[in-house]
Amino acid sequence: MAGLTLIEGHARLAGPGRVEVGGRLLATERIFLDVGARAALPDLPGIRDVPVLDNVGILDLDTLPEHLVVVGGGYVGLEFAQAFRRLGSEVTIVEKSGRLIGREDPDVSEAVRGILEAEGIRPRLDAECIRFARAEGGVAVHVDCARGAPEEIGTHVLVAMGRQPHTDDLGLDTVGLATDRRGYIPVDERLATRVPGIWALGECNGRGAFTHTAYNDYEIVAANLLDGGNRAVTDRLPAYALYTDPPLGRAGMSETEARASGRRVLVGTRPMTRVSRAVEKGETRGFIKVLADADTREILGAAILGVEGDEAVHAIIDLIYARAPVETIARAVHIHPTVSELLPTVFQELRPLGSAP
Numbered sequence: 001m002a003g004l005t006l007i008e009g010h011a012r013l014a015g016p017g018r019v020e021v022g023g024r025l026l027a028t029e030r031i032f033l034d035v036g037a038r039a040a041l042p043d044l045p046g047i048r049d050v051p052v053l054d055n056v057g058i059l060d061l062d063t064l065p066e067h068l069v070v071v072g073g074g075y076v077g078l079e080f081a082q083a084f085r086r087l088g089s090e091v092t093i094v095e096k097s098g099r100l101i102g103r104e105d106p107d108v109s110e111a112v113r114g115i116l117e118a119e120g121i122r123p124r125l126d127a128e129c130i131r132f133a134r135a136e137g138g139v140a141v142h143v144d145c146a147r148g149a150p151e152e153i154g155t156h157v158l159v160a161m162g163r164q165p166h167t168d169d170l171g172l173d174t175v176g177l178a179t180d181r182r183g184y185i186p187v188d189e190r191l192a193t194r195v196p197g198i199w200a201l202g203e204c205n206g207r208g209a210f211t212h213t214a215y216n217d218y219e220i221v222a223a224n225l226l227d228g229g230n231r232a233v234t235d236r237l238p239a240y241a242l243y244t245d246p247p248l249g250r251a252g253m254s255e256t257e258a259r260a261s262g263r264r265v266l267v268g269t270r271p272m273t274r275v276s277r278a279v280e281k282g283e284t285r286g287f288i289k290v291l292a293d294a295d296t297r298e299i300l301g302a303a304i305l306g307v308e309g310d311e312a313v314h315a316i317i318d319l320i321y322a323r324a325p326v327e328t329i330a331r332a333v334h335i336h337p338t339v340s341e342l343l344p345t346v347f348q349e350l351r352p353l354g355s356a357p
Contacts, residue, residue: 012171069154077160249313252301
């Protein structure tokens with residue numbers, strides 16, 4: 001690329017308008033911090049005394065784990081758990097809370113748990129006292145659950161308990177910047193830090209943890225600086241997918257968030273057993289759930305757990321951005337046979353949240 005100089009090395013801030021990398025000092029008016037994140041290694045007893053894997057190291061394995069213990073029932077943990085179970089490993093998930101993917105609604109969480117259990121994956125929930133120790137044949141993960149064995153012996157252990165931004169050796173103090181308690185660099189709606197001329201993008205700013213949100217960070221900053229735009233990260237809707245099989249597509253508010261908002265909420269649901277595409281593919285696990293504001297008729301959110309849910313959810317994402325009323329999709333004609341063709345039907349059958357389907 002014309003005009004681009006690529007310098008490889010560990011870069012650190014070296015004072016206002018200064019970046020040092022490999023002994024070379026660079027002077028600039030604008031600095032963009034986009035340093036990403038790594039798997040977090042929580043300070044749990046014994047964790048540094050045993051071999052553990054993260055989301056990178058597990059992909060370097062050249063043997064199949066006999067028994068993979070996944071510590072963490074979030075998105076990364078569940079995706080690897082299902083993948084290795086299908087490869088032939090015995091898989092146990094250890095989660096300190098009472099359910100998997102705790103940020104999702106309880107019905108979504110329970111449905112995902114059922115899908116995984118049907119494949120032979122064993123969740124160990126309410127693990128209040130997780131600790132690690134060497135054991136014959138592998139690593140002992142102490143669970144201390146109310147039921148079941150007090151520990152799980154795994155030939156391999158994957159720790160999937162969140163991400164940690166690469167901000168601990170950036171020289172932030174040389175320009176008067178500090179991270180929050182989780183290591184993220186605070187930014188405003190336009191992704192600027194409190195120091196003029198420095199922006200933070202991607203996983204290191206705590207405003208998103210996905211490839212699509214990181215790329216949108218770039219779009220926001222580029223539009224504002226180069227095109228005279230006025231874009232803000234607060235314009236962005238929550239949207240993501242859990243890539244289990246079948247996947248979960250999510251957009252906007254969850255039911256829990258909608259209840260907490262104080263709105264009068266409408267909900268529509270449909271099991272995947274009543275979706276033609278799902279029946280044709282022989283994959284009828286999961287359901288569709290959509291939410292709308294009873295007064296404004298605006299669409300609030302959706303969860304589509306089922307075959308092609310990660311694609312079908314985009315029809316709803318676009319309508320939320322457009323602030324289109326429920327009737328826009330309820331009266332639309334979608335193509336048969338697809339998962340998306342049932343979305344108008346689901347919106348036609350909205351009912352007050354809390355009433356029987």
